[in-house]
Amino acid sequence: MSEDFSGVSLRDKTAIVTGSGLGAEIAVTLAKRGANVVVNYVSEGSKKRAEEVVNQINNLGREAVIVQASVSDIDQIQPIVDAALKLSKNGKIDILVHNAAQGLEANLIDTTVDFYNQHFDCNVRGPILLTKAALPHIPRGGRIVFISSAAARLGVGGQTVYAATKAANEALCRTWAKELGHTYGVTVNNVNPGPIATDQWFNSDEQFLKDMQPLIDSTPAAPRVGEVSDVAPLVAFLCTDDARWVTGSSLSASGGLIQF
Numbered sequence: 001m002s003e004d005f006s007g008v009s010l011r012d013k014t015a016i017v018t019g020s021g022l023g024a025e026i027a028v029t030l031a032k033r034g035a036n037v038v039v040n041y042v043s044e045g046s047k048k049r050a051e052e053v054v055n056q057i058n059n060l061g062r063e064a065v066i067v068q069a070s071v072s073d074i075d076q077i078q079p080i081v082d083a084a085l086k087l088s089k090n091g092k093i094d095i096l097v098h099n100a101a102q103g104l105e106a107n108l109i110d111t112t113v114d115f116y117n118q119h120f121d122c123n124v125r126g127p128i129l130l131t132k133a134a135l136p137h138i139p140r141g142g143r144i145v146f147i148s149s150a151a152a153r154l155g156v157g158g159q160t161v162y163a164a165t166k167a168a169n170e171a172l173c174r175t176w177a178k179e180l181g182h183t184y185g186v187t188v189n190n191v192n193p194g195p196i197a198t199d200q201w202f203n204s205d206e207q208f209l210k211d212m213q214p215l216i217d218s219t220p221a222a223p224r225v226g227e228v229s230d231v232a233p234l235v236a237f238l239c240t241d242d243a244r245w246v247t248g249s250s251l252s253a254s255g256g257l258i259q260f
């Protein structure tokens with residue numbers, strides 16, 4: 001019997017992936033499955049990485065376009081959608097991965113309105129406005145995936161605002177699964193990574209990393225921090241036709257650190 005992987009192929013799908021940390025790996029993984037991808041970054045320091053991602057995708061024989069845009073800025077949302085429409089061969093945007101996030105720590109006592117807005121504007125308002133702008137172009141069978149975090153459920157001190165934004169991602173996922181299911185034929189899912197070796201993790205303060213070490217050591221799958229390559233394949237799967245019966249779900253990609 002011949003092998004058949006057509007149900008997990010993303011051939012000629014058009015995808016938007018926001019952010020370029022874990023997002024870089026997700027973009028390349030989607031391209032490996034056949035998708036053409038809008039690669040997004042915001043900081044000048046991430047430009048080179050975004051360009052490398054585009055090169056990697058082109059070397060795979062797929063197409064990619066870079067958009068420097070902040071999802072926190074209302075005026076920079078539409079250019080992301082426009083870039084996808086330019087990339088798309090059929091005027092459709094099949095896949096939307098909300099990966100970009102602000103992830104700083106602050107204890108409740110130190111939390112300011114600016115800090116709150118910085119996180120909610122990026123992690124919650126950004127995906128809401130980007131999805132709203134992309135929705136008219138998402139075909140039936142389209143896929144939306146949030147990258148939330150184990151922080152939404154773990155309860156780690158210092159993550160008042162970040163954890164709240166990540167719990168909001170889960171809530172949006174469940175809400176949109178219902179709201180967009182029958183009307184738009186779109187699935188909406190949520191992936192909750194545990195600690196993964198990206199800038200966000202390495203930029204955490206020393207005490208936080210020290211406090212987290214026992215938790216890392218207790219990770220059921222292996223006593224180590226996760227890698228981006230541990231998470232991206234799950235995201236890619238949720239974007240496939242084979243994942244059509246999964247919607248409104250949150251999936252833990254934490255090596256079993258958080259089980260649900």
Ligand SMILES: NC(=O)c1ccc[n+]([C@@H]2O[C@H](COP(=O)([O-])OP(=O)(O)OC[C@H]3O[C@@H](n4cnc5c(N)ncnc54)[C@H](OP(=O)(O)O)[C@@H]3O)[C@@H](O)[C@H]2O)c1
Binds near residue numbers: 021022043069101149
């Ligand atoms: N690393 C972890 O341990 C961990 C654990 C659980 C969940 N997560 C989640 O995984 C996702 C990826 O995070 P990461 O680990 O890759 O973090 P990261 O290394 O800090 O990267 C965050 C990314 O978000 C982008 N970004 C930030 N603000 C943005 C904005 N306003 N508009 C567009 N892009 C923006 C950044 O772009 P620039 O580089 O251009 O600034 C960066 O590429 C996030 O949703 C995060 O919450 C991470």
